[in-house]
Amino acid sequence: MRLHAIPHSTNVHRVRLALALKGLDDVEVVQHPAGDRSGVRAVSGQDLVPVLETDAGEVLTDSMPIVAWIDATWPDPHPLYPADERARREVQAFIDFFNFVWKVPPNAIDAADPGDPRIPGWREQLRAWPVGFDALLADRPFLLGDRVGAADVCAYPFLRFATSVDPDDDDLFHGILIDALSEAPPPRLTAWIDRMSRLSPALAGPIANL
Numbered sequence: 148m149r150l151h152a153i154p155h156s157t158n159v160h161r162v163r164l165a166l167a168l169k170g171l172d173d174v175e176v177v178q179h180p181a182g183d184r185s186g187v188r189a190v191s192g193q194d195l196v197p198v199l200e201t202d203a204g205e206v207l208t209d210s211m212p213i214v215a216w217i218d219a220t221w222p223d224p225h226p227l228y229p230a231d232e233r234a235r236r237e238v239q240a241f242i243d244f245f246n247f248v249w250k251v252p253p254n255a256i257d258a259a260d261p262g263d264p265r266i267p268g269w270r271e272q273l274r275a276w277p278v279g280f281d282a283l284l285a286d287r288p289f290l291l292g293d294r295v296g297a298a299d300v301c302a303y304p305f306l307r308f309a310t311s312v313d314p315d316d317d318d319l320f321h322g323i324l325i326d327a328l329s330e331a332p333p334p335r336l337t338a339w340i341d342r343m344s345r346l347s348p349a350l351a352g353p354i355a356n357l
């Protein structure tokens with residue numbers, strides 16, 4: 148398999164995490180320059196990473212559908228998505244919330260002019276959500292269950308910035324997350340970030356070269 152990436156990519160981090168949790172280390176990672184997507188486009192017909200080329204020659208795009216494909220193809224050591232229909236829909240609802248609601252404020256701040264008057268409101272919204280993630284962890288070690296699952300893989304590459312500040316990381320998007328999340332992160336969320344980092348130590352540090 149071949150994984151197409153750019154440096155610092157949180158969405159690529161999701162796929163790296165899923166591969167690591169499945170013990171799949173025989174994957175070629177092709178790093179493209181962030182400013183030149185011609186190679187990504189040539190492979191996939193679009194510009195965003197991650198892109199996964201499978202051994203069967205399929206070209207997959209979009210991080211969570213790629214994670215779902217990895218999970219369906221290698222369900223061991225345990226599935227990231229539950230088999231039960233209701234539980235699976237709950238996981239998908241979390242992922243849809245994360246991708247289509249939670250990501251809106253940081254992406255909006257990233258795209259805005261620095262003086263945009265809407266920025267404080269977006270930052271406030273981002274600061275309000277961690278208490279909800281903390282509540283999900285009230286009686287279980289992972290976001291939606293007793294074992295690491297797709298919701299954790301979806302959220303960890305973003306929420307980890309609540310506690311991990313790498314002085315060499317000058318990525319603007321990461322700075323937005325650090326600014327909004329790192330002031331007094333709630334305790335169960337902090338413990339979950341630590342738990343997730345210990346599941347895949349190689350992916351816990353700076354992600355510049357992921």
Ligand SMILES: N[C@@H](CCC(=O)N[C@@H](CS)C(=O)NCC(=O)O)C(=O)O
Binds near residue numbers: 155158159194195196
């Ligand atoms: N929905 C896509 C989003 C992918 C995405 O936005 N990737 C970023 C890197 S984390 C990217 O390639 N951005 C390039 C750009 O916006 O030009 C996914 O989850 O994979």
